Amino acid sequence: MEETAIPVSEQVREVAGAVEEALRVPRGDGNSPLAAANSFEAEALRAEILRVGRKLWERQYVDGNGGNISVRLGPKYVLCTPTMLSKGDMEPADICLADLEGNILAGDRLRTSELLLHLEIYKADSRARAVVHCHPPYATAFAMTGTAPPSGLISEYEMFVGPMAVAPYETPGTQAFAETVIPFVQDHNTILLTNHGVVCWADTVTHAEWLVEIVDTYCKKYLLAKQVGEPLKFIPDSKIEEILAFKRRHGYPDPRLKR
Numbered sequence: 001m002e003e004t005a006i007p008v009s010e011q012v013r014e015v016a017g018a019v020e021e022a023l024r025v026p027r028g029d030g031n032s033p034l035a036a037a038n039s040f041e042a043e044a045l046r047a048e049i050l051r052v053g054r055k056l057w058e059r060q061y062v063d064g065n066g067g068n069i070s071v072r073l074g075p076k077y078v079l080c081t082p083t084m085l086s087k088g089d090m091e092p093a094d095i096c097l098a099d100l101e102g103n104i105l106a107g108d109r110l111r112t113s114e115l116l117l118h119l120e121i122y123k124a125d126s127r128a129r130a131v132v133h134c135h136p137p138y139a140t141a142f143a144m145t146g147t148a149p150p151s152g153l154i155s156e157y158e159m160f161v162g163p164m165a166v167a168p169y170e171t172p173g174t175q176a177f178a179e180t181v182i183p184f185v186q187d188h189n190t191i192l193l194t195n196h197g198v199v200c201w202a203d204t205v206t207h208a209e210w211l212v213e214i215v216d217t218y219c220k221k222y223l224l225a226k227q228v229g230e231p232l233k234f235i236p237d238s239k240i241e242e243i244l245a246f247k248r249r250h251g252y253p254d255p256r257l258k259r
């Protein structure tokens, strides 16, 4: 039987691929930034960031190069989106690896200037593993007024978000802007950023994006309900207590749980 020779270049490629696989570590908590960036965990998180970035763009929650996403990678690092790139056009190589001070450790692009905001949230709330910031139209309309819609009108919104905090305006990208959220982080998972947009955080990037959807849809429905012309019907207090018990059981933050 005739044997088919494998070209040398293909053999070299195969061996190089095997070595690369062998050098990879399964999780991103290795000591070196390179090991963390090359881990299977980092690869999965980059794919999730790309998927969520695409959703944000398709749902018109980001415009131009606006919005940013980050996620914790082990105890020492975060992966985050780069600056000056549409969230609908990202490739895995565009995602930056940074430390918790915001220094870039791996990646060809400059990190988002809003990483400072994300880092303040990670520092203030150990439950925060992923942060999504964007400019969804209905929530941002409220941010333009510096007010949040009243809570108590939609059960799902109450369960997963609840009364929204409103952070005062500061110039985006600055440390002063990043610090505007600090007083609110412990008791919320969503903050309206006055004259800017919204920031949400959760245990995963996917779940943080869900919060953006819930918040923007709530703002939209509230504006529609106001146009119906009938008085708003609020969920009774006793039923709000049941929702708060659900939130306590599942570890969702809510300023009313302090009572």
Ligand SMILES: [Zn+2]
Pocket (backbone or CB within 6 Å): 066, 067, 133, 134, 135, 172, 196, 197
């Ligand atoms: Zn923004």
